[in-house]
Structures are given as C-alpha cells and as structure tokens.
Amino acid sequence: MNEDEIQLVARARPDAPPYAPEAKAAARRGLVAAAATRGPSRPLWRRPPAMLLAGALAVAVAATVPALLTGPGTEPGPGREPAGKVVVALPKLAPVSATEVLGRAAKAVKAELEPRDDQFVKVESETMYGAFSGKSVNTETGETAPETRYLYRTKRVIWQSADGSREGSLRIEYLQPKAYPGWPIPEEADDEAGKVEMLRLPVCDPLPARLRTDHAALKRLPADAGGMRAHLYESARDGGSKGDEDEAAWTRVGDLLRENYMPAAQRAALFEAAATIPGVDAVQDAEDAAGRRGIGVGRVGPDGIREDLVFDPETYELLGERGIVVDEKRAESPKGSLVASTAQLSVTVADEAPAVPDDDASGCG
C-alpha cells in the first residue's frame, strides 16, 4: 500500500508548544471540582460546550414525577434578575419528619405506566443548574480570565428506550440564563439562550447492573425498603472516599428518579429507603422550577448545598428537585440562594423517539 502521503503529513507534523503548568493545573482542578460535585455519573446529561463544569447539582438533582402532570400554571419569568432576587428564605424544618413525608409519598404511589421493553419513556422537564468555568490563564498574553458562574435554564424532552435497546432522543431548548447568586453574570451566559438542540441517544454497551437506570433495569430492583437501601449503598460502594456513602446513596436516589419512570413497587421502596439515609430531613416551603410549592426532603451535600426532592404537600407526588445554599463558605454563594431547580412536567410512554440526524455531539464516548 502506498503510504507516501501519510508519511509526508507525518513528517510535517508541527512541534507542539509545551502544556503550560498553570493551564494544566487549572484543567486538573476543573476536573477534580467536577468529580467532587458528582456521585456516580449520569450519562445522558449534556451541557452547552461553553460550560466547563456542570453545576454542583447537575447530577445530584432533578426529578421524576410518576404521574402524568399537566403543565405548570406559573412560568418562571424568563427575564434576568439581579442576583439578590433569586435568594430565597432559608429552609425551615417542616413540622413533619422526612420519614413521614417519604412514607406518605410511598403510600401515594400508584401504578400509572407500563412501558413495554420496545417502547420509550418520554419525560418533559424544566431545569436550572449552575454553569461553572474555571479561572484560566492565557499563556501568550498572560491575561487571566476570571472564574465565572451563572445559572443556565433549559426545557428538556427526553425519549429513552425502556430497556436500553433502541436509540433515543433528547431535545434541549435553552432558556434565558440567570445570575448565580453572588456572582456577576458573564457575557457567554447569553450565547445559548433561544437555541434548540436535538441529540441522539445511541445504544451503548450496557452499564454495570448496579448503575443502570433504564426502565427494564428499574423493574428488577428490590421492591422492599431494606433491599432498596442495600442497592442504594451498593451502587455507591467501593468508592474509597469513606464517609461519603450517605451522600452517594442520596445521589443515587435522585439518579433513579430523574427523567425516568420508576415502577410503582420500586418507587415506594425507594422512598422508604431514602428516609433511612442519615442526614435526610424535611423542610417546608420548597418550590420547584415550575413555581409549584411543596415539601422538600433532602440533605446537605459536601459542597454546602442542600439537595431536596420537592413533594406536593397534598398528593405527595414528586414535583421536582432544588438546590439551596446552606453553607455560604463552601458553596461560595449567599446562604439561602437557590442554585438549582427542576420540575418534571410530564412522563408518558411513546412508541417511537423522533429521528435525529447524525450529530457530532452524540456517542457512547
């Protein structure tokens, strides 16, 4: 085979400038920060390319509502608000315990959907998460670009194969971003607003069973609280980071519910098991991204942010998730700031997922 042209190109390979230690250290810090704010990763999450790091709660928080809910009555205003305005009151402990709320949520669970393996679970949601970019140094000019943060907002519709065997789709519509409380809103925050992305969710090699979240795998999870609790801790096992097991177990609770349909038996078991995780308590006056008020059940994570599941105060249905600053220092944002918020708007079953033309961004990685 004639390799001449390839060799020609190989010989013309330019020298590479060295990787500046500051840039390399910044990249590593960014990666470590991303890792620190996450439990077991969620593969379908995707952020705009402008953002270097996912929000603190990008993985930990967002919600699934088992029921078919109608759209929210109150749309959050799309306009940009000053940082101070997104600060809400500090969570007050609810008069009921987390065990009670989760117990009621477990009892309220009704079987609504029965997706077949060849169908898709379609979930519509609205989300707000932090977009972080690390401090960076331009090695040529020596200029320093500051660390930035803002809250990016989206409407998402996801079609996921019930048993992971068919290609799914994800539609992301970017809404107007907001300032991250305590931080100036950077220029790049506006870049994505108004854009709509369609992404393929290709069929990939299956994950280890303990990390799967497709409907077929959820159906096989234990339907009793004890078994489910063991699963929550098992999916976070051999982490090596001792002391974080409870955090990882709570993260897994969110991962199982988010943009998903948890079968009724497993959902009830999950709520009961979640109540046994140390540090989990209930607060009143939690609100989801659609402005629906409810009871928050959650715990404070290592980043100083309380991650709540938000339940309807009457029906105990899961409405969404939210993240709220509890430790100002660790979160680097004023106490009481709302830094993540989601609302699950509908969960239905679909026979097909919309076809998406080949996009560069998708893949199994």
Added chain:
Amino acid sequence: MVTLAFPDRAATPAAPPIAPSAPLSALVATLASDAALIEESLADPDRFAGLFDRHADEIHRYAARRLDDVTAADDVTAETFLVAFRKRTRYDLTRSDARPWLYGIASKLISGHRRAETRRLKALARQAPERAADFEERSAERVTADGLRPALAAALAGLSSAERDLLLLVAWAELTYEEAAEALGIPIGTVRSRLSRTRTKIRRSLESHA
C-alpha cells in the same frame, strides 16, 4: 502545585506480565489499566483525575498541533477530560487503553474550533513560495511548526473534517488503524477506504500546486 503521578505515558512502566496462575499479578495489571481506573471512577469520581495525569500532556500536544492558538489547545484538553468524565459510564471497559477514546473526544472538540484550525492552515498556506522551496532542502527531521509545507497545509485545509481527523490521528497522534477506528467510532474498513481517498486528494492537491 499539582504533582503529577504519571508525567508521561512513555515514562509509565509497562504492566508486569500476567502469570497464568497468578491472580495477584493479574490484579495488579488490571488495576494499572485505564479501564480499571475508569471503572473505579464510576463509584469514586475522584479517581478519574488519574486518567488526566496519564494522558493530558499527550492530548494537549495533539490539540496544540492542530490548532493555531495555545489557549484553544488548553480549552480542548480541559474539555476533553470533562466530557470523558461525564461519559465515563459508557466507556467500554474491555478496552484497557483509553487513549483512542480520549483522542476521539478531542477530535470532536477540535472540530468545534474549526475556525482556529482553518485559520492556521490557511495562514501557513499563504506563506511565501520561497519557503516551500526552502522546505525541500531541509531534512524532514528539522521540520517545525513554521515549516509545515504551505502546499501540504493547503492540501490539509482542502480535506473534509472527517478525513482530516482520521489522517491526523494516524499521522500525528500515531494511532494504529484499529485505534483510529475506535477513536472515531467507525469500522476498520472505513478507516482504510477513507485514508486511501484522503491520500489521493492530497496527491492531487500537491500536484496542482507543483
């Protein structure tokens, strides 16, 4: 500030051979692989930084060669590992070496900087013709970034991004055909046919500049 456990892939000692009846050494070898590190990171995300320590320099070198500004190369490298981190649950754990996967991600990100790359290639192609003649007289080993032959730069600029991605993974990143296929998620047969087509295109482009 950051101590790098694995300064360079080349400097990383080879894994010890696995004795047929020695589960311990098998375990050691397994732990040393990228796949093992990625698997550990599923439960303990912090472990993923080990992958950065092993391969960041190599990915940065590749990005810096393809893009005309070092800041863009810094961005691509940082983003490559963040994307990899997010996608790590989908990593095929039977592939012990994660470099093809990382190169694949980096290639996509470099495509996002296509303007910077095209600018580089066009700028090089515009260099005075004397430089091209000069190039002929220099030994191949002395070719540097500035010495990328203008006609060749023009030829590269004329390729589709899919062709350029593949060609440069093979020619510059020195991936094998199998690794390049893995990086780009295409069958090995496609690698062969695409490279063959690319070679023809380059040859024609060079002839037209001759």
